[in-house]
Amino acid sequence: MTYERVFDYGYAGKEKKEKGVRTPFQIDRDRIIHSSAFRRMRNKTQVFGVFTLDYYRTRLTHSLEVSQIARAIASILDKKHGLNIDIDLVEAVSLAHDIGHPPFGHLGESIINEELKKATGGKFGFEANAQNIRILNFLEKKFYDSKNNKIYGINPSLKTIDGILKYKMPYSLSDKNKHFIYDNDIFILEKLHGKDFVNYLKKYSGFLNDKKNKTAKVQFFEFSRCIECQILNAADDIAYATHDIEDGVESKLIDIGGHFKVNKYLKESGRIGKDSIDKIAVQVDNFFFNLRNIFKIAGGKETGRIKGGILDAGGGKDPMHHIKVKTDLKEFFSNYISKFILNIDLEERQGGIAKMKSKPGLKKKENSFIFDVPIDLEDDSYKYGIIWKNGVNLEISALKQISYRLVMENREILLNRYKAENIIRRLFSVFSDIKNIKLYPDDFQELYEFGFYGGFGKAQNGNAGFKVMCADYISGMTDMYAMKLYSSLFDARNFSDTPHA
Numbered sequence: 001m002t003y004e005r006v007f008d009y010g011y012a013g014k015e016k017k018e019k020g021v022r023t024p025f026q027i028d029r030d031r032i033i034h035s036s037a038f039r040r041m042r043n044k045t046q047v048f049g050v051f052t053l054d055y056y057r058t059r060l061t062h063s064l065e066v067s068q069i070a071r072a073i074a075s076i077l078d079k080k081h082g083l084n085i086d087i088d089l090v091e092a093v094s095l096a097h098d099i100g101h102p103p104f105g106h107l108g109e110s111i112i113n114e115e116l117k118k119a120t121g122g123k124f125g126f127e128a129n130a131q132n133i134r135i136l137n138f139l140e141k142k143f144y145d146s147k148n149n150k151i152y153g154i155n156p157s158l159k160t161i162d163g164i165l166k167y168k169m170p171y172s173l174s175d176k177n178k179h180f181i182y183d184n185d186i187f188i189l190e191k192l193h194g195k196d197f198v199n200y201l202k203k204y205s206g207f208l209n210d211k212k213n214k215t216a217k218v219q220f221f222e223f224s225r226c227i228e229c230q231i232l233n234a235a236d237d238i239a240y241a242t243h244d245i246e247d248g249v250e251s252k253l254i255d256i257g258g259h260f261k262v263n264k265y266l267k268e269s270g271r272i273g274k275d276s277i278d279k280i281a282v283q284v285d286n287f288f289f290n291l292r293n294i295f296k297i298a299g300g301k302e303t304g305r306i307k308g309g310i311l312d313a314g315g316g317k318d319p320m321h322h323i324k325v326k327t328d329l330k331e332f333f334s335n336y337i338s339k340f341i342l343n344i345d346l347e348e349r350q351g352g353i354a355k356m357k358s359k360p361g362l363k364k365k366e367n368s369f370i371f372d373v374p375i376d377l378e379d380d381s382y383k384y385g386i387i388w389k390n391g392v393n394l395e396i397s398a399l400k401q402i403s404y405r406l407v408m409e410n411r412e413i414l415l416n417r418y419k420a421e422n423i424i425r426r427l428f429s430v431f432s433d434i435k436n437i438k439l440y441p442d443d444f445q446e447l448y449e450f451g452f453y454g455g456f457g458k459a460q461n462g463n464a465g466f467k468v469m470c471a472d473y474i475s476g477m478t479d480m481y482a483m484k485l486y487s488s489l490f491d492a493r494n495f496s497d498t499p500h501a
Contacts, residue, residue, distance in 0.1 A: 100131025
């Protein structure tokens, strides 16, 4: 499987010519970078909308930062354990890991999923990680077989797809809310792990989807990820827990006054285990203590005034106070990233399973979902599982809680989310109606006309394939394009001035 492509088309001759110039994974990385879907991420929401200040991170800058962190993790693990993790492969999966995200972030993802399920009677849903695969294998139009009328996307390596696949659960066997791949891509699971893997999912899907077994499902997802996917996931967590928080501090949504709000939430929340709450609270305290110190002069004497809950340096005597605060904040978050990267390690999965089996009083029946996973643990990609050392996972959890409570639930962000939800729902109502097919761009009209969406069957309200195409079209939009299209459709002031024949 090392260099095998998803489809047997379009690469064989080219790769022969390029032998010794670029590896297949370098080709994947380069094709991802040159894809239109990758470029569109520059105008897609990370946390703050792209219509806010221009220095906030977008999906594109986030993906670049995840790639940099993932390369560092892979390099350290390679040296420490004498492995041969391909850095170009890690970079490729990192750059593509958010390529399927729709406009307006996770909100857009959940709304499109809801609308598509409703429009197809539950037959089809939308998931951003699954959409990554769909873009790379179909929507990104690099290879077209005109003789057989087939599109192969950029036809990436199987290992590149495997590195992006966080959730190896087909839609039809999932809870249909999130964390699934599309049923059309089950053939990829069979190529990666054989038909036994799909039969395993059929056997255990009921157990894994039971809300009482939420932890078991998380364990299954982690266990079925290759090492490159685990590295990507760790890098994504680190970037989310640090860079998004940094934007929150820059925007003054996260300030020293938010300490009490986060602690109050931790005490009242039922979503966090009691054993973890106190440990996470300690890390929250450390974060705000260090943040407060950054807004003090070098001597430690607080000379600024509190404005809006954050310390304003205006009253200080140090003429370079603002510069020092900015550089200290950069160092503060850089230290977090370095600490997290250096406290990632590996353990052999076979050893972990052996420990589970030997644990006193542990019944095989309770953990057979892990013992029975038909994955080759001798394969280098699946031999190891990533572990966090020295409690850094608790620090990451603390930073995520801070971001969630002080940024995602901020009033201004929530107001924008309300507007974004209305935009997505109304666009879906227009473009899911086949009478409006002429409103689509020419390439989508051709896709439908020449049968590329013909294999989805019928929905309660017409052709299911048309509804799926609607989800593909809307999810590919940038935030700005979605807002502009919404305005052109529903704002009477925006009549087209294009002359009519």
